Amino acid sequence: MQYIVLIYGSEKGWSSMAKEGIEQMYAEYRKYSEDLAKAGVMRGGSELKPTSTATTVRVRGGKRQVTDGPFAETKEQLGGFYLIEVPNLEAALDWAAKCPSARDGSIEVRPLASGGPA
Amino acid sequence: MLTRAIDELVRREGPQVLAGLIRWSGDFDLAEEAFQVACAQALEAWPRRGLPRRPGAWLTTVARRRAVDLMRRRRPDVPLEPEMLELLELHGSPGAEYAEPGEPPEVEDDRLRLLFTVCHPALAPAAQVALALRTLCGLTTSEIARAHLEPEATTAQRMVRAKRKIAEAGIPFEVPAADRLSERLDGVLSTIYLVFNEGFSATEGESWIRPDLCAEAIRLGRLVVELLPDTPEAEGLLALMLLHDARRPSRTAADGTLVPLEEQDRTCWDRAGIIEGTAVLDRAVARGRAGPYQLQAAIAALHARAARPEDTDWPQIAALYGALLRTTPGPIVELNAAAAVAMAHGAEAGLAWMERLERSGALDGYHLLPASQADLLRRLGRTEEARAAYGRALALVRHPAERRFLERRLAELG
Numbered sequence: 001m002q003y004i005v006l007i008y009g010s011e012k013g014w015s016s017m018a019k020e021g022i023e024q025m026y027a028e029y030r031k032y033s034e035d036l037a038k039a040g041v042m043r044g045g046s047e048l049k050p051t052s053t054a055t056t057v058r059v060r061g062g063k064r065q066v067t068d069g070p071f072a073e074t075k076e077q078l079g080g081f082y083l084i085e086v087p088n089l090e091a092a093l094d095w096a097a098k099c100p101s102a103r104d105g106s107i108e109v110r111p112l113a114s115g116g117p118a
Numbered sequence: 119m120l121t122r123a124i125d126e127l128v129r130r131e132g133p134q135v136l137a138g139l140i141r142w143s144g145d146f147d148l149a150e151e152a153f154q155v156a157c158a159q160a161l162e163a164w165p166r167r168g169l170p171r172r173p174g175a176w177l178t179t180v181a182r183r184r185a186v187d188l189m190r191r192r193r194p195d196v197p198l199e200p201e202m203l204e205l206l207e208l209h210g211s212p213g214a215e216y217a218e219p220g221e222p223p224e225v226e227d228d229r230l231r232l233l234f235t236v237c238h239p240a241l242a243p244a245a246q247v248a249l250a251l252r253t254l255c256g257l258t259t260s261e262i263a264r265a266h267l268e269p270e271a272t273t274a275q276r277m278v279r280a281k282r283k284i285a286e287a288g289i290p291f292e293v294p295a296a297d298r299l300s301e302r303l304d305g306v307l308s309t310i311y312l313v314f315n316e317g318f319s320a321t322e323g324e325s326w327i328r329p330d331l332c333a334e335a336i337r338l339g340r341l342v343v344e345l346l347p348d349t350p351e352a353e354g355l356l357a358l359m360l361l362h363d364a365r366r367p368s369r370t371a372a373d374g375t376l377v378p379l380e381e382q383d384r385t386c387w388d389r390a391g392i393i394e395g396t397a398v399l400d401r402a403v404a405r406g407r408a409g410p411y412q413l414q415a416a417i418a419a420l421h422a423r424a425a426r427p428e429d430t431d432w433p434q435i436a437a438l439y440g441a442l443l444r445t446t447p448g449p450i451v452e453l454n455a456a457a458a459v460a461m462a463h464g465a466e467a468g469l470a471w472m473e474r475l476e477r478s479g480a481l482d483g484y485h486l487l488p489a490s491q492a493d494l495l496r497r498l499g500r501t502e503e504a505r506a507a508y509g510r511a512l513a514l515v516r517h518p519a520e521r522r523f524l525e526r527r528l529a530e531l532g
C-alpha cells in the first residue's frame with residue numbers, strides 16, 4: 001500500500017533555530033531519505049517552503065477567489081512530505097516514527113485512496 | 119435443553135471460529151455475515167444430526183462455503199484467491215465436518231491476532247472496546263450499547279467506522295513483532311482498564327457504578343491472560359479488576375451515596391472474587407517481573423485482606439505506593455501515596471505532601487485533592503479548614519453520588 005507521510009512542525013521553532021541546528025536537521029533528513037531509498041520504500045517527497053509562501057484558491061459560483069496564506073491557521077504547519085510504499089499501516093508507522101521531525105512535531109500517516117496511482 | 123447446550127457451545131467456539139474467518143477472508147463484515155449463517159445452520163442441523171466431533175471445524179467449513187458464495191455474488195468478475203479455494207477444498211468435502219479430527223488449526227493465534235488488530239492504537243479507544251467485545255467475546259451490539267449508555271445505532275456506527283479504518287488504512291491482522299509487543303500490550307491493557315474504571319466510578323449516568331462495564335472489562339482481561347499466559351502485567355490487571363470488583367457491592371449505600379472504604383460493610387465483599395484475584399496476583403508476582411498493575415493489585419489485595427479497617431497494613435500500602443511512584447510517576451499516584459502516608463505515618467505528613475501537590479498546580483480542578491485534604495483536616499479536628507476544603511471539593515465534583523457523600527461529610531462537621 002502507498003502512504004503519504006505528512007510532516008507537521010512549528011515553523012516558528014524552525015525559523016528561530018541556530019545555523020548548526022538547521023544543518024544537523026538537514027543531515028538527519030538526508031540520512032532518513034537515504035534509508036527510505038535503500039529499503040526500497042521511497043516513492044517521492046519534498047520539503048515545502050514556509051506557509052508564508054502559500055496561496056489558497058477557491059472557485060465559488062464560477063469565480064476564482066485567491067487568498068494569501070494556508071487554508072487554516074494551526075499551531076503546527078505542514079512542512080514536507082514523503083510518499084512511501086510498504087505492506088501495511090504498522091510498517092508505515094515504523095517509518096514515520098523514524099522521521100527526524102517526529103521528535104518535536106507530529107507526523108500524519110494516510111493511505112492513498114487508490115493504494116497508489118493506477 | 120439440547121438447544122441450550124448447542125447455544126452454549128456456539129458461544130464458546132464462536133470467537134475462535136470468527137477470528138479464523140477474519141484472517142482467512144481479510145474482511146470483517148464478510149466473516150461476520152458468514153459466521154452468523156453458520157451459527158443459524160448449527161442450531162438447525164445439530165439437534166437432528168447430533169453434535170459434530172469438532173463443532174468449531176464444522177462452523178468454519180459452513181461459514182467458509184457461505185463466504186465464498188457471498189464473494190462470488192458480490193464480485194462475480196473477480197476470481198477468488200487460489201489460497202482461499204485451497205483451504206475451502208481442504209475443509210469443504212461433503213461430510214468432512216463429521217470426519218475424524220486432524221491437526222487442530224492455529225485458532226489461539228487467530229484470536230490473539232484479532233485482539234491486537236481491533237485494539238490497534240490507530241482506532242479510537244471506544245471503538246477498540248466495542249470491536250473486541252463484539253468479535254472476541256461474542257457480545258451483541260445492543261448489549262455493548264446498553265453498557266456504554268448509548269443508542270445502539272451509535273455503537274453500530276462506531277464499529278462500522280473502525281472496521282472501515284482497519285481495511286482502508288491497512289491495519290495488519292497480526293501479532294506485533296517482538297520489539298513492539300510490550301508497547302502494544304500496554305495499549306491493550308490500558309484500554310481494558312479504562313473500561314473498568316469507567317464502570318467502577320462512572321462519570322456519566324445515574325448510577326455511580328456500572329457493573330456491566332466492569333464485567334466486560336474483566337471478560338477482556340481474562341481473555342488476554344488466556345491468550346498471553348506468561349504476561350505478569352496482564353495477570354496484574356485482571357487481579358486488580360477482580361479485587362476492586364469484589365468490593366463493589368459495599369461501595370454505595372441504598373440511596374446511591376458513595377461509602378468510603380473505612381465505612382464499608384466488609385461482610386458484603388465477594389469472597390470468591392477476592393480469592394481468585396489474590397491467586398491470579400500470586401501467579402503474576404511469581405514470574406518475578408513487577409509492574410504498575412501488579413503493584414496496584416497488591417495494594418487492593420492488602421485492603422481486601424483486612425477484616426476491619428484498623429487491620430489494614432498501611433505501612434505496606436504506603437511502601438507499595440512508593441514503588442508505584444517510581445514506575446509510573448504522576449500527580450494522581452502522588453495524591454494516593456500521600457493519603458497512604460497519612461494513614462501509615464500520621465495525617466500531618468500526608469497533609470504536607472498534599473499541600474506541595476496543591477502548590478504545584480498539577481491537580482488543579484481535580485475534586486479528590488481538596489476532598490482528601492478535607493478528610494485529613496477533619497481527622498485532625500481542624501474543622502474550619504476542613505469546611506473550606508469540602509467547599510472547594512464540592513465546587514469541582516461532578517457525579518451526584520460523590521457530591522452527596524461530600525455534602526454528608528460537610529454536614530457532619532456541624
